[in-house]
Amino acid sequence: MAAQPDEEVFVFRTGDMALGVLSARVREVTRMGPLTPLPRTPSFVLGVVGHRGEVLPLIDLLRFFGQGESRPTSRSRFFIGETGSFMAAFFADAVVGLRRILLSDKLPPPLGGGSQAEFLTGVVQSPEFGTLNLLDVAKVITHARAKAVIR
Amino acid sequence: MTTDTPATGGKKKKSTTPSPTPVPASARVTSSEAAALLAAVRNMAEGKYDVRVDLSGLSAESAQLAVAINDLMTRVQEDLAESNYRRERIQHVVDNAIGGLMVVVRQGELSAFNTSTDDPVLAPLLDGFGKVIETLRTFVREINEAALRLSSSANEVLAASTQHESSSTEQAAAIHETTATMEELKHASAQIAENAGSVARVAEETLNSARSGRGAIAEFIQAMQQIRADGIAVSESITKLLRRVERIGTVVEVIDEIADRSDLLALNAALEGSRAGEAGKGFSIVAAEMRRLAENVLDSTKEIKNLISEIREATTAAAGAAEASRTATEAGERLGSVAATAVEGILAGVQETSDAARVINLATQQQRTATEQVVASMAEIEDVTRQTTQASKQATSAAAELTQLATRLSELIKRFKAD
Numbered sequence: 001m002a003a004q005p006d007e008e009v010f011v012f013r014t015g016d017m018a019l020g021v022l023s024a025r026v027r028e029v030t031r032m033g034p035l036t037p038l039p040r041t042p043s044f045v046l047g048v049v050g051h052r053g054e055v056l057p058l059i060d061l062l063r064f065f066g067q068g069e070s071r072p073t074s075r076s077r078f079f080i081g082e083t084g085s086f087m088a089a090f091f092a093d094a095v096v097g098l099r100r101i102l103l104s105d106k107l108p109p110p111l112g113g114g115s116q117a118e119f120l121t122g123v124v125q126s127p128e129f130g131t132l133n134l135l136d137v138a139k140v141i142t143h144a145r146a147k148a149v150i151r
Numbered sequence: 152m153t154t155d156t157p158a159t160g161g162k163k164k165k166s167t168t169p170s171p172t173p174v175p176a177s178a179r180v181t182s183s184e185a186a187a188l189l190a191a192v193r194n195m196a197e198g199k200y201d202v203r204v205d206l207s208g209l210s211a212e213s214a215q216l217a218v219a220i221n222d223l224m225t226r227v228q229e230d231l232a233e234s235n236y237r238r239e240r241i242q243h244v245v246d247n248a249i250g251g252l253m254v255v256v257r258q259g260e261l262s263a264f265n266t267s268t269d270d271p272v273l274a275p276l277l278d279g280f281g282k283v284i285e286t287l288r289t290f291v292r293e294i295n296e297a298a299l300r301l302s303s304s305a306n307e308v309l310a311a312s313t314q315h316e317s318s319s320t321e322q323a324a325a326i327h328e329t330t331a332t333m334e335e336l337k338h339a340s341a342q343i344a345e346n347a348g349s350v351a352r353v354a355e356e357t358l359n360s361a362r363s364g365r366g367a368i369a370e371f372i373q374a375m376q377q378i379r380a381d382g383i384a385v386s387e388s389i390t391k392l393l394r395r396v397e398r399i400g401t402v403v404e405v406i407d408e409i410a411d412r413s414d415l416l417a418l419n420a421a422l423e424g425s426r427a428g429e430a431g432k433g434f435s436i437v438a439a440e441m442r443r444l445a446e447n448v449l450d451s452t453k454e455i456k457n458l459i460s461e462i463r464e465a466t467t468a469a470a471g472a473a474e475a476s477r478t479a480t481e482a483g484e485r486l487g488s489v490a491a492t493a494v495e496g497i498l499a500g501v502q503e504t505s506d507a508a509r510v511i512n513l514a515t516q517q518q519r520t521a522t523e524q525v526v527a528s529m530a531e532i533e534d535v536t537r538q539t540t541q542a543s544k545q546a547t548s549a550a551a552e553l554t555q556l557a558t559r560l561s562e563l564i565k566r567f568k569a570d
Contacts, residue, residue: 008425024425026422075411097418097439098418098421
């Protein structure tokens with residue numbers, strides 16, 4: 001890991017947070033399509049969306065972190081994150097794009113920084129976003145699946 | 152009368168003297184007897200009626216004559232005595248009458264005159280006197296009355312003429328005042344004439360102004376109509392512009408949509424490039440450039456949309472303004488026609504004012520002439536009044552004199568006591 005000087009992240013905003021996901025974990029970015037609500041699911045699962053023949057759950061990260069609710073608009077996007085054989089759609093208020101960050105700039109997630117801290121791989125201070133939270137998508141998907149199944 | 156009476160007696164004696172004429176028929180009368188008879192007659196002729204012829208020693212014939220003579224003597228003596236008595240009576244009555252007249256003359260006492268007498272000869276005379284006195288009494292009474300009346304009349308005349316004098320003095324003062332007033336009136340009417348002249352001038356000027364105002368209003372109405380027509384054209388243009396802008400909006404929406412899709416495509420292309428590792432690096436760079444372009448387009452379309460909404464607002468405002476302008480010009484036209492009517496009214500009114508001012512000017516000039524005539528007449532009246540005053544002064548003094556005269560007359564006539 002130390003041999004790689006940088007890594008590429010997909011940066012988006014939701015609520016007032018700037019979040020980054022390793023671009024290798026992002027399969028595609030797409031526009032909001034028809035959303036089908038699902039009964040008996042956790043509140044952070046907004047419903048299911050169809051994408052290239054597959055039905056994916058749409059997760060609202062704000063609700064997931066317990067920091068409010070996202071408000072989907074016609075301009076809203078979601079990206080499809082993947083980990084192993086699992087995929088999920090994540091709601092994004094605005095997509096920023098791909099950015100390269102130096103690993104040396106990467107800091108560990110702040111202790112006691114809220115509920116989202118356990119799903120972060122680290123944070124990067126940048127003049128463009130302020131604090132960029134690097135999200136562990138695999139962990140989020142695993143956790144979400146576990147929660148959904150339990151219910 | 153008293154002296155005549157013995158003369159008559161004498162004559163009677165003389166006329167009786169030839170009565171013994173038949174005596175010589177008896178030639179038996181002696182001379183002595185004749186002498187005695189003659190002496191007796193002579194005595195009678197001398198007025199000695201108390202002598203009687205002595206019958207003794209006379210012949211019959213002489214005695215007869217002597218008796219006759221004696222009888223005659225007695226008769227004459229008796230007549231004489233009666234005549235004297237009557238004369239005294241008359242004298243007494245005449246004295247009484249004279250005394251009464253004296254009283255009348257001295258004391259003016261007319262009531263005291265007594266006219267009664269039993270003398271049939273004097274009665275008519277005294278009666279005449281009485282009548283004269285009665286007439287005088289009547290006169291005095293009437294004169295007294297007349298004097299009283301004259302006095303009161305003279306007093307009245309005096310009062311009247313005094314009043315007349317004061318009245319004519321007042322009249323003179325009034326005429327003086329009237330003359331002064333007429334002078335003022337003359338000045339005032341001159342002022343009025345002047346003012347009416349300036350009114351006529353002003354009216355003439357106003358007439359010209361109103362005429363030019365009428366022309367201006369006609370031009371104004373025409374301009375308003377032009378503005379309304381222009382406003383309608385502007386309104387149509389604005390509607391067309393709005394339609395074009397809507398069309399531009401539609402086009403921009405399409406561009407926006409395309410740009411949005413391009414943005415997504417570029418993003419996903421960049422992700423693909425990234426997944427391809429070193430081989431996809433160049434691809435990723437191109438994709439990033441494409442994404443920047445798409446974002447630029449989105450920024451531009453956002454700007455255009457803002458501009459379109461601004462244009463829409465502006466055109467809506469312009470349409471509203473054009474509508475307001477149309478309403479305003481219509482109101483302007485209406486007002487213009489109202490103003491035109493008003494100016495027509497003003498024209499008529501000013502024309503009338505001008506005519507009236509001219510008439511007033513003429514009338515005041517006539518008035519001035521009339522006033523001058525009145526002033527002249529007043530001067531004449533003043534003259535006449537002065538004369539009247541003079542005359543009434545004279546009348547007053549004459550009346551005063553007349554009063555004095557009446558008083559004097561009254562005093563004079565008071566001396567006669569009629570009652």
